[in-house]
Structures are given as C-alpha cells and as structure tokens.
Amino acid sequence: MSEPFTSGSEDPPTLIRRIRDRASTENWDVVVALTDLPLHADGHTVVVDVQRGHGLALLSLPSLGGLRLPTKARQAVEEVVLGLVDPEAGGDEENRRRRPLPAPLAGRIVPIHPHPAGDEDAADLRYVVGGRRGRLRVLGGMVRANRPWRLVPGLSKALAAALATGAVATVNSTVWSLAEALSTPRLVIATAGSLATMIGWLIVDAQLWHRPSKSSPEARQRARLYNASTIVTVGIGVLVCYVGLMVINFVWALFILNDRVFASMTRSPLDATDYVTLAWFVASVATVGGALGSGLESDEAIRAAAYSKREQDRRRRLRSDHGD
Structure with missing residues (x-):
C-alpha cells in the first residue's frame, strides 16, 4: 500500500x-x-x-x-x-x-x-x-531517488539553445584561434565555470534551493542534505549534457572544418588534437548558452526533470504550507 x-x-x-x-x-x-x-x-x-x-x-x-x-x-x-x-x-x-x-x-x-x-x-x-561514509550513502540514496538521468530530456529548450550555440561557434574562426591558444588548465577552468554556471542557473531560476522551515539543528541538517542532493542531481544531469554536447560538436567539426581554411586562420595545420580541443572549448561555450536557454523552460518542467514524483509532491506541499 x-x-x-x-x-x-x-x-x-x-x-x-x-x-x-x-x-x-x-x-x-x-x-x-x-x-x-x-x-x-x-x-x-x-x-x-x-x-x-x-x-x-x-x-x-x-x-x-x-x-x-x-x-x-x-x-x-x-x-x-x-x-x-x-x-x-x-x-x-x-x-x-x-x-x-x-x-x-x-x-x-x-x-x-x-x-x-x-x-x-x-x-x-x-x-x-x-x-562520513554513512552520510555519503544517504546522499547517494537521495540522488538515486531523484533519477538525475531524467534531467537530460527534461531540458529540451536548454539543449536546443546549447546545440545552436555550439553549431555557430564551431564555424567561427575566432573560436578556432581561441581554442588553439588555450592550454589544458584553461580548458579545465572553462569547463568548471560553464558547468557551475549551468547548475547555479537551474537551481536559482527554478527555485530548487531548500530552506529550513525551522531553526532547529535537525531542520538545518535536513536542509543541507536536501540541497546537497539537489546539487549532485543537477550536476550529474548537466555533466551528461556537457559530454553529449562535446561528442556532437566533435562530429560536427569533422564534417565542417576544412584543413586549408583552418590553417590560414590559425597558422597551424589541422590535426586530431585540434578537433578534440575545439569540441571541448565549444562545449563549454554551448553550455553557457544552454544556461541562458534554460530560462525558457518553466519552473515546473525543471522540477519535474530534477526530482522524483514523490519529491515534487512533497516540495509542492511544503510551498503550500508556508505560503510560498
């Protein structure tokens, strides 16, 4: 029952x-x-x-x-x-x-x-x-209940904006030059920044942050646990989207880029490393574009993608009880 x-x-x-x-x-x-x-x-x-x-x-x-x-x-x-x-x-x-x-x-x-x-x-x-091991297990159980893999199809408009941004950036000669000049540490920083932007935007825009209803230690502990599960859930979904964008951009670059045009713009021959670097950098740029595109999604659509049905109902009752 x-x-x-x-x-x-x-x-x-x-x-x-x-x-x-x-x-x-x-x-x-x-x-x-x-x-x-x-x-x-x-x-x-x-x-x-x-x-x-x-x-x-x-x-x-x-x-x-x-x-x-x-x-x-x-x-x-x-x-x-x-x-x-x-x-x-x-x-x-x-x-x-x-x-x-x-x-x-x-x-x-x-x-x-x-x-x-x-x-x-x-x-x-x-x-x-x-x-600590026990707390991590509890967090893992909460994230599993949220089913973070559902976030990918739930952000259709954000993904459309990211794909459009990536398609345009891949054929931009300025982006070629930037990707060619960026070192691996800078690419990692760009990745972290774009992922943090997307995660933060989704949480703030859809009001996913949980605030304790009481000032008791248990209420604050529960709020920290809920917020940690939200960050991990949204983070997993955004990371999957990022990897998908990187793969799509890599395939797109294979069909679009021309060796002679690329060499004339960047003054270096086009090789396999350039394809990977360009796809990596464009994925970061596209993720920021996807964050802006997520504003087109309704709050309910994002909550439906980020939380299980029971968690959605529970949070809806919380907002109703507190008049939010």
Missing part, C-alpha cells in the same frame, strides 16, 4: 504513530513501512525504527545507499520481519530494547549500528548510520 506523507510528518515518532494507527485500523500483525525520506533524530540519520510491541518498523530507503538498492531493501525488510516475528523477541520492554536485530542488518548491508531511542520516541529499537 502507498500513502504520501505530509510535509509536517518527517520525524520518526510521528511516522511511527501514523503507522501504528494504520496497523490498528487494518488489524495487521506485522507492518514494515518504507519511505524515501531521509530521517533524522538526535543528530543521527535513522536507518530503521522498530516497535516490537506492536510489530511494526519504519525503514528509510536513502540510508541504504544508491547502489543495489532493491537487493539491499529486500534483505533489510527480510531481517526486520524476522526480528519482529521472532518468538524470543518477546518479553518486557527492556529485553526488547537490548535484543538486536539479526546480523545482516547490523553490518553487511550498510555501515549501521544500534542506537538507543529517546524517551519521547515511539520506537523501542533504533539503528542509525554514522560517519
């Missing part, structure tokens, strides 16, 4: 209470809820919250990382269910808190470890992910 979470229920205790109420209404014995929300509590990133007394658990999918997610999710759900139906897991509350879940969840799936749940929490057993 699928049920959207509102923007105000992103904390584990609230989610656990909603799951418990739903389980009671449906008369379910065991419930495992999966969410693509990154969950935080007491300064830690939550992997799974378990309430053995009611036979329910809440599992955050981004904490499992972005690679082999279906396999990891199946393993995690299996171990959680085995822990919930284990006859030895019964007894008093203290015994349930001390008894860990099976080993695969605690070590081989992701680098997680048990952590005591606070008195105000609805869970009696919690596993969290820690360290």
Whole structure:
C-alpha cells in the first residue's frame, strides 16, 4: 500500500504513530513501512525504527545507499520481519530494547549500528548510520531517488539553445584561434565555470534551493542534505549534457572544418588534437548558452526533470504550507 506523507510528518515518532494507527485500523500483525525520506533524530540519520510491541518498523530507503538498492531493501525488510516475528523477541520492554536485530542488518548491508531511542520516541529499537561514509550513502540514496538521468530530456529548450550555440561557434574562426591558444588548465577552468554556471542557473531560476522551515539543528541538517542532493542531481544531469554536447560538436567539426581554411586562420595545420580541443572549448561555450536557454523552460518542467514524483509532491506541499 502507498500513502504520501505530509510535509509536517518527517520525524520518526510521528511516522511511527501514523503507522501504528494504520496497523490498528487494518488489524495487521506485522507492518514494515518504507519511505524515501531521509530521517533524522538526535543528530543521527535513522536507518530503521522498530516497535516490537506492536510489530511494526519504519525503514528509510536513502540510508541504504544508491547502489543495489532493491537487493539491499529486500534483505533489510527480510531481517526486520524476522526480528519482529521472532518468538524470543518477546518479553518486557527492556529485553526488547537490548535484543538486536539479526546480523545482516547490523553490518553487511550498510555501515549501521544500534542506537538507543529517546524517551519521547515511539520506537523501542533504533539503528542509525554514522560517519562520513554513512552520510555519503544517504546522499547517494537521495540522488538515486531523484533519477538525475531524467534531467537530460527534461531540458529540451536548454539543449536546443546549447546545440545552436555550439553549431555557430564551431564555424567561427575566432573560436578556432581561441581554442588553439588555450592550454589544458584553461580548458579545465572553462569547463568548471560553464558547468557551475549551468547548475547555479537551474537551481536559482527554478527555485530548487531548500530552506529550513525551522531553526532547529535537525531542520538545518535536513536542509543541507536536501540541497546537497539537489546539487549532485543537477550536476550529474548537466555533466551528461556537457559530454553529449562535446561528442556532437566533435562530429560536427569533422564534417565542417576544412584543413586549408583552418590553417590560414590559425597558422597551424589541422590535426586530431585540434578537433578534440575545439569540441571541448565549444562545449563549454554551448553550455553557457544552454544556461541562458534554460530560462525558457518553466519552473515546473525543471522540477519535474530534477526530482522524483514523490519529491515534487512533497516540495509542492511544503510551498503550500508556508505560503510560498
């Protein structure tokens, strides 16, 4: 069953209470809820919250990382269910808190470890992910949920502007001379600058930057995580577009450039290195043109390309709740 979470229920205790109420209404014995929300509590990133007394658990999918997610999710759900139906897991509350879940969840799936749940929490057993490696896994899981490869076809007008810019620049003799004179470090700087321009323009123009709704440390941590996932998502999509532009410009140059004309303008013979250098430089110029062309896209089109459907709905509810 699928049920959207509102923007105000992103904390584990609230989610656990909603799951418990739903389980009671449906008369379910065991419930495992999966969410693509990154969950935080007491300064830690939550992997799974378990309430053995009611036979329910809440599992955050981004904490499992972005690679082999279906396999990891199946393993995690299996171990959680085995822990919930284990006859030895019964007894008093203290015994349930001390008894860990099976080993695969605690070590081989992701680098997680048990952590005591606070008195105000609805869970009696919690596993969290820690360290830099764990935070990178959570970020990878969020980026995977956004599906950054969808950004390429979603920016049709920006790509059209970039292709037009690249086609014109490839036949410009001034561009030939500039590409011939540029060193590799300068080309790398041009690449970084053009990519940063495109990424920054998309984020600012489509209002993709997430601002915390509260001043609490957890809200700020959540905002940093969302913004990092946005930057990586948009960055991957823009990088794919850049490589595609470079390949197209290289093929275009092979058909268009003339050896004698090029040599007369640049005073150097045309060789394979010149084709690569020109395609590389033109891709940077075209990416800046694509950034300007992205202004022709609607904000909703860019959000649809940058975020998953659930993330779009969640952010739409956030804007509606805060009157933005």
